[in-house]
Amino acid sequence: SRKRFLVTGGAGFVGSHLVAALLEQDADVTVLDNLSLGHRAAVLPGAKLIVADLSDAQAVDDILSDGPWDAVFHFASLSLVGESMKLPFKYLLENGVNGMKLIEACVRHKVSRFVLSSTANLFGTPERIPIDEAVTIEPHSPYGESKFMIERALHWANEICGLRSACLRYFNAAGADARGRIGEDHDPETHLIPLAIDAVLGRRPPLAIFGNDYPTPDGTCIRDYIHVEDLADAHIRVLDQLTHRSVRYNVGTGRGYSVTEIIESVGRVAGRPVPAHLAPRRLGDPAVLIAGAESLRADTGWSPRYTDLDAVVETAFRWREAHAQGYDDRKLAEPALA
Numbered sequence: 001s002r003k004r005f006l007v008t009g010g011a012g013f014v015g016s017h018l019v020a021a022l023l024e025q026d027a028d029v030t031v032l033d034n035l036s037l038g039h040r041a042a043v044l045p046g047a048k049l050i051v052a053d054l055s056d057a058q059a060v061d062d063i064l065s066d067g068p069w070d071a072v073f074h075f076a077s078l079s080l081v082g083e084s085m086k087l088p089f090k091y092l093l094e095n096g097v098n099g100m101k102l103i104e105a106c107v108r109h110k111v112s113r114f115v116l117s118s119t120a121n122l123f124g125t126p127e128r129i130p131i132d133e134a135v136t137i138e139p140h141s142p143y144g145e146s147k148f149m150i151e152r153a154l155h156w157a158n159e160i161c162g163l164r165s166a167c168l169r170y171f172n173a174a175g176a177d178a179r180g181r182i183g184e185d186h187d188p189e190t191h192l193i194p195l196a197i198d199a200v201l202g203r204r205p206p207l208a209i210f211g212n213d214y215p216t217p218d219g220t221c222i223r224d225y226i227h228v229e230d231l232a233d234a235h236i237r238v239l240d241q242l243t244h245r246s247v248r249y250n251v252g253t254g255r256g257y258s259v260t261e262i263i264e265s266v267g268r269v270a271g272r273p274v275p276a277h278l279a280p281r282r283l284g285d286p287a288v289l290i291a292g293a294e295s296l297r298a299d300t301g302w303s304p305r306y307t308d309l310d311a312v313v314e315t316a317f318r319w320r321e322a323h324a325q326g327y328d329d330r331k332l333a334e335p336a337l338a
């Protein structure tokens with residue numbers, strides 16, 4: 001019979017691409033999203049969208065009691081690391097507490113499998129690169145801490161209640177749907193690739209390069225950019241691991257690119273150089289973050305299909321070029337200024 005999945009935060013960047021992948025497998029998909037950061041138009045036709053907040057216990061109960069669910073995927077979360085350094089309790093409460101309440105409700109409704117969108121922000125400034133699963137957890141921000149709170153709740157939900165879970169820790173989700181249906185639209189946008197694309201398209205001022213005196217070959221920070229479709233694939237593949245145990249995996253390509261290399265890639269894809277200038281370091285940026293994803297590969301056979309940086313950037317570029325206003329729904333829904 002058709003598999004049924006609940007995706008919280010399924011109107012957001014990574015969540016919406018998971019929904020697309022699940023629909024591709026002919027699954028029955030319900031999205032729970034409060035649309036505070038997500039977009040109605042990011043939920044592809046075929047999925048059912050329920051607009052509600054995770055803090056609405058009644059709404060969560062109603063949805064979960066409409067089971068059985070083959071799995072719950074949990075993406076709904078505030079995700080601005082910088083904001084969390086100013087408003088710690090916003091993150092600890094909205095992400096941490098609401099996440100735990102969702103887990104408790106899943107246990108009550110006998111959901112058997114739970115997949116968490118977690119983060120490499122758990123690892124702070126890692127001593128070893130690539131980062132493996134055995135590394136010490138030292139959340140780098142209240143945002144990372146809020147994800148860790150949820151991971152810990154999942155640990156006890158597994159130990160005591162038998163809820164099997166996968167915590168997927170990833171850093172730089174990038175790219176967009178290969179078919180161009182959905183993409184990345186954050187407000188405010190803080191991520192390197194979309195900002196570089198907007199700069200080359202002349203939609204924003206030149207890109208600020210946050211520091212070039214890091215201990216890396218060209219002095220700019222190195223990150224592991226993983227295509228959002230490869231991420232979605234990882235979320236689906238881990239389900240098979242969850243019959244008898246819980247797992248946690250890093251998800252990354254194992255290869256890093258510097259800010260300069262990203263800017264060059266966007267320039268190649270656009271066919272002209274990205275206007276950019278040097279700016280001071282951004283607070284809290286570690287020099288190098290590359291995920292070791294060996295266990296995920298070994299256990300599930302997963303491997304990234306996008307291994308070429310330009311191919312990743314190209315999907316992002318195409319969607320953004322075609323959507324000057326991002327998802328139009330939000331813009332249209334906003335009352336016009338008098």
Ligand code: UDP
Pocket residue numbers: 171172190191192193195207208209210211221222223259282285
């Ligand atoms: N970055 C930059 N200029 C920008 C945005 C980002 O130089 O306008 C750098 C940032 O310092 C980091 C890398 O690009 O080294 C990736 O940043 P992003 O915010 O995309 O992801 P993060 O690694 O912080 O999660």
